[in-house]
Amino acid sequence: MTTAYDARLAELGLTLPNAPAPAANYVPYVQSGSLVFISGQISAGPEGLICGKLGDDMAAEQGQDAARACGLALIAQLRAACGGDLSRLRRVVKLTGFVNCTPDFTDQPKVVNGASDLMVAVFGDAGRHARAAVGAPSLPLGVAVEVEGIFEIA
Numbered sequence: 001m002t003t004a005y006d007a008r009l010a011e012l013g014l015t016l017p018n019a020p021a022p023a024a025n026y027v028p029y030v031q032s033g034s035l036v037f038i039s040g041q042i043s044a045g046p047e048g049l050i051c052g053k054l055g056d057d058m059a060a061e062q063g064q065d066a067a068r069a070c071g072l073a074l075i076a077q078l079r080a081a082c083g084g085d086l087s088r089l090r091r092v093v094k095l096t097g098f099v100n101c102t103p104d105f106t107d108q109p110k111v112v113n114g115a116s117d118l119m120v121a122v123f124g125d126a127g128r129h130a131r132a133a134v135g136a137p138s139l140p141l142g143v144a145v146e147v148e149g150i151f152e153i154a
Helices: 004-011 060-081 108-127
Strands: 029-032 035-042 089-100 130-136 145-153
Touching: 004 108, 029 060, 035 060, 060 089, 060 108, 060 145, 089 108, 108 130, 108 145
Parallel strands: 089 130
Antiparallel strands: 029 035, 035 145, 089 145
């Protein structure tokens, strides 16, 4: 099923990954009423995990790319939650981004913009959301970024 959002992804030259399987004892998403809560998606691309520590071996721009990869995984999970029909999206409600960084790194919001900007680029005004961007001393498997999301669907 191709939707306007699928067409927008194609216009942006983006391909959604397969919805990642959970790595432990949890589910990838939970629907409660019209809200879908998507578990944290770690930064991974076609070549594998995107690892690093912002403020040490990774620049903020590289972190943005990692956050964008998390955003693509969130959209892939959302598509799975919607039975393949992204047109069911009503609103991106909230994103929470975790950035693997040094104690003196303060550009977490700039890094998480990689995911936020993606949501607006794909979903337009429905992609505008509330957000938190948090620094962490480490993340699972050494990844650079993890982002979770809450979405409203029809």
